């Protein structure tokens with residue numbers, strides 16, 4: 645077993661994990677953060693996406709021991725400490741960018757990083773940016789709308 649320390653959503657967390665513990669399982673089972681969803685568990689669907697030092701990664705392809713000492717943001721960390729939803733979360737709610745919601749935590753993390761790096765993406769850039777996240781329900785149109793709406797909200801709220 646290995647003792648690891650992670651900063652998760654701004655809080656220092658410790659866990660004792662076997663060497664092969666996936667980060668997704670560590671977050672969900674060891675740290676109780678079940679907002680990160682697990683679908684395919686082999687790097688295809690993107691629903692397990694979290695931010696590792698600000699960059700989107702598939703937590704099902706990441707061993708927890710390899711991120712010892714690093715900074716992780718999960719979907720639980722996107723809202724403000726007072727519970728105010730982030731612009732991306734608000735836009736997805738407003739534009740119906742979700743149906744069953746299973747894929748949503750991954751999309752929210754991916755889009756948060758996408759808009760940080762490109763605050764006014766074109767349709768093509770949005771599609772490229774979310775191409776690693778699969779959704780079985782929405783047909784993607786409302787997700788693309790949500791990304792543009794989030795960009796608008798972020799531009800209005802410095």
Ligand code: FES
Pocket residue numbers: 681682683684685686687688689690691692693702703704705
């Ligand atoms: S659960 Fe990680 S990519 Fe599907």
Ligand code: FES
Pocket residue numbers: 741742743744745746747748778779780781782
């Ligand atoms: S909202 Fe159901 S899988 Fe995306």
